Amino acid sequence: MKQMKNQKGFTLVExxxxxxxxxxxxxxxxxxxxxxxxxxxxxxxxxLKGVTAAYxxxxxxxxxxxxxxxxxxxxxxxxxxxxxxxVIAGTYAAQTAPGLAAESNNFWQHTRMAGLLNGSATANVAxxxxxxxxxxxxxEDAAYGxxxxxxxxxxxxWSIAQAVDTQLDDGNSAxxxxxxxAAGGANLATAAATAAVYGPTIAAPAVAGMHTVCMKL
Numbered sequence: 001m002k003q004m005k006n007q008k009g010f011t012l013v014e015x016x017x018x019x020x021x022x023x024x025x026x027x028x029x030x031x032x033x034x035x036x037x038x039x040x041x042x043x044x045x046x047x048l049k050g051v052t053a054a055y056x057x058x059x060x061x062x063x064x065x066x067x068x069x070x071x072x073x074x075x076x077x078x079x080x081x082x083x084x085x086x087v088i089a090g091t092y093a094a095q096t097a098p099g100l101a102a103e104s105n106n107f108w109q110h111t112r113m114a115g116l117l118n119g120s121a122t123a124n125v126a127x128x129x130x131x132x133x134x135x136x137x138x139x140e141d142a143a144y145g146x147x148x149x150x151x152x153x154x155x156x157x158w159s160i161a162q163a164v165d166t167q168l169d170d171g172n173s174a175x176x177x178x179x180x181x182a183a184g185g186a187n188l189a190t191a192a193a194t195a196a197v198y199g200p201t202i203a204a205p206a207v208a209g210m211h212t213v214c215m216k217l
Contacts, residue, residue: 144181153213
């Protein structure tokens with residue numbers, strides 16, 4: 001009995017201190033995750049804006065659409081000419097064989113040879129770039145109901161896709177100049193149109209997975 005009386009437990013103060021420490025540790029972890037998420041959003045936005053800047057810089061310099069430029073071979077050694085009709089043919093994720101490159105591949109060849117974007121560009125082949133999250137970054141003509149040239153990023157988590165849309169547009173994947181669609185796999189080519197998979201009144205998409213995000217150029 002005497003031995004049991006001498007045993008001591010934690011005081012309320014000690015328990016309170018432990019709980020405070022645990023709270024601080026959890027808060028630090030959550031804050032770190034938020035900072036990482038914000039960095040990913042910022043990087044995707046910068047990737048989309050970088051392609052947009054290169055697109056318009058090329059047009060301003062050469063009076064032609066990169067990828068569709070039908071005089072590219074006269075400007076750059078080994079460059080493939082486009083059709084010259086003002087439309088970038090091919091899908092954003094196209095990775096065609098040498099000599100069969102789509103204009104969406106030529107976009108990277110022309111802009112890289114012009115020194116507007118970084119990356120490899122050789123005769124007959126120029127693969128699309130990768131964005132900050134590792135998915136394919138590319139251009140095509142029309143996507144998700146938008147007409148004209150668009151830049152798309154594949155394999156983007158839905159939460160980041162929605163944040164990018166909110167920051168650059170209206171936060172609704174079916175309207176505005178930034179739109180998105182749920183992808184059943186990585187880097188799927190964009191569809192002609194899509195229903196809203198997230199928006200102001202939708203907490204989460206039907207499929208909480210990867211999305212393809214496209215922005216009108």
